[in-house]
Amino acid sequence: MSNANGTMNLTLKVWRQKNAQTAGKFVTYKAENISPDMSFLEMLDVVNESLIHAKGEPIHFDHDCREGICGMCSLYINGRPHGPKRAITTCQLHMRSFTDGETVTIEPWRAAAFPVVKDLAVDRSAFDRIQQAGGYVSVNTGGVPDANEIAIPKVIADEAFNSATCIGCGACVAACKNASAMLFTSAKITQLGLLPQGQPERYRRVQSMVAQMDAEGFGSCTNTGACEAECPKEITLTNIARMNGDFFTAKLFKEEEVHEVNSN
Secondary structure, three states: OOOOOOOEEEEEEEEEOOOOOOOOEEEEEEEEEEOOOOEHHHHHHHHHHHHHHOOOOOOOOOOOOOOOOOOOOOOEEOOEEOOOOOOOOHHHOEHHHOOOOOEEEEEOOOOOOOOEEEOOEEOOHHHHHHHHHHOOOOOOOOOOOOOOOOOOOHHHHHHHHHHHOOOOOOHHHHHOOOOEOHHHHHHHHHHHHOOHHHOOOHHHHHHHHHHHHHHOOOEOOOOOOHHHHHOOOOOOOHHHHHHHHHHHHHHHHOOOOOOOOOOO
């Protein structure tokens, strides 16, 4: 809701931190004459322009596509990953979701496996290493096959596609009180494990990716469903159940020695 001038004036409490080795603190800023039609990141751009004009240090935050695809815009806003709206990323959050005169608290993801790079930007390369541990299909399939050459039931194709929509933003980790990466890992396992091309490595994949997830220092699943509730792509807990089933099957019948990807 805007004021009589059609704009908004907000108070921002922003987490400022030089790096992971330095203690951080909240710093208060004023965001004035903000259009309700701005995205949240555009609002931060305006604040940064004011800081630069005043010879101050701009607020560091990650962003890239600004279309809800890349997962870079990972901000904890008023106690929720990506802000107060469901099923959207921070770059898709508009200022009309706030009211004139409101105080907005902005923090980075809080997880040991996501160390702070600077201010609101965190290092999420742990997700990359989980993916590298087994989130791929290495079978030689030759040339590009015809789209209808391998018959896949629609329900399976839909499940695999829904899991593949995960953008790796880390909202699931930020929402979980144990900073668990189970939803992300299970989505990446599911998108390949359901398809025919992913079957040869199905059980090795789940062992390798779970081992890497544990090695990165993520916490255990809490079964509270906070990850599903805050996921901007609405990835479901069904993926975690499916991953657990494959993991236990692998441990009982198909256990292999796996090695974590070098985390250095």
